[in-house]
Amino acid sequence: MRAWQYEGGGAPIALNEVAEPQPGPTQVVIDVKAAGLCHSDIMYMETGDAVMPFLPMTQGHENAGVISAIGAEVTGFRIGDVVGVNSAGVQLPLGMFTPGGFADKLAADYRDLARVPAGLDLSLAALATDAGMTSYHAIIKAGGARSGMKVGVIGFGGLGQIGARAAVLAGAQVHVAEMKEDVWPIALEAGVVDCVRDADEWAEDVVNPMAGGSFDLIVDYAGFDTTQKAVNAVKRGGTVVQVGLGKPTMTLITPTILGKTLIGSLGGTVTDIEEVFDLMLRGEITPVYTEIPFDEIGAGLDRLKNNEVTGRLVARFGD
The missing domain is CATH 3.40.50.720 (NAD(P)-binding Rossmann-like Domain)
Known part of the structure; x- marks a missing residue:
């Protein structure tokens, strides 16, 4: 499968072919449909050599998609469920310490999953898992x-x-x-x-x-x-x-x-994500964002670094 990875040495993110993930006992595999691009992705590339446990590292910590495989100890979810992933939850942070969602598939702990309500666009669902969760938790819960x-x-x-x-x-x-x-x-x-x-x-x-x-x-x-x-x-x-x-x-x-x-304030909770999902579904929060194809993730991060983005960039995969 395809994966955008940081390879080390301060090099730009690279598009590589990698093996598909297999779910651990408490994990699901998600066919990624949308992934938000974040300034933290750039920070990870600037500091990653010293802290990432292995390289290359698949980046992307703001993800939504459809469950395609389930580990033996997973409860409450099934194949076909549409979910977003809390990258600051039970599992080590995605894209920094464990492979993230700038890839066709992503393995995530089921306890970090937020259910995407019917009718919510998956680009909004993806950006809600970090830009939504982190900002909402900071100002409403922490502040x-x-x-x-x-x-x-x-x-x-x-x-x-x-x-x-x-x-x-x-x-x-x-x-x-x-x-x-x-x-x-x-x-x-x-x-x-x-x-x-x-x-x-x-x-x-x-x-x-x-x-x-x-x-x-x-x-x-x-x-x-x-x-x-x-x-x-x-x-x-x-x-x-x-x-x-x-x-x-x-x-x-x-x-x-x-x-x-x-x-x-760092991240938030699955509950925060689902509260943001609800506000987005009701049209109370309507963030500005721009969709780009999967193949343009590298160029999109360059746009972010150069302060050329209004709102959020979201990469859309094949639906």
Whole structure:
């Protein structure tokens, strides 16, 4: 079968022929139908040599498809079920420590499967398993966004667009910091109050940096030079949730974090995925995404790296 793999040495992802996976006792094999492309895939190629247990590694951690084989200990699922896969669940992370879904078939633990409801497009189902789950968990479960809160979202990309909309649905007053002004109309249409280019603008009225700004909650989906800006803008007693991994390290001015909470949010749960599925099926969350063919995954990752993508890229396989 075909598989897009990172081979090591910082080389671009390569399309190879590999053996089809066989299910372990608690695994199913999924015929992949859609796979989202993520900035984390690029990060994995930049850091993978030191941490991946073996190379080449099939990448792709945002997947949906149809079960085609079942292990002996699997319960609750059967061949033909349409599922998405939680890449941050029981099984080691897909595409980083175990083969992912940039391939015709994928082996996944049945406890990491989210049932795709009838009528939900598989591109949406795929991106919901990471961009949806991760952004939703960070802002709703970890951050606790709710009615009456002033919430900031840094980065209105594949994750930020879903997180911002989830907070709007929760009744929060949502503000977005996003450098790409061409996506501002999308943010406003999603119910965001306003947009700025730089989160620094949220802290312009801060007289005492130790006291902070006016935000109850800020979720940073970027992770470049943005974390300190979030800390500056959140008020005393407020929370910053870090999701984005744009840079491998960050520096914070110690006094500015006092009296505030900084949380790192990673992934989420199958329940989070299924809640996002439901919101998508009902049309409450309608993320912007672009479909590409399987053969263009390598070029698609280059587009992501060069910041040439609005929303999410999703590779569609043969249905």
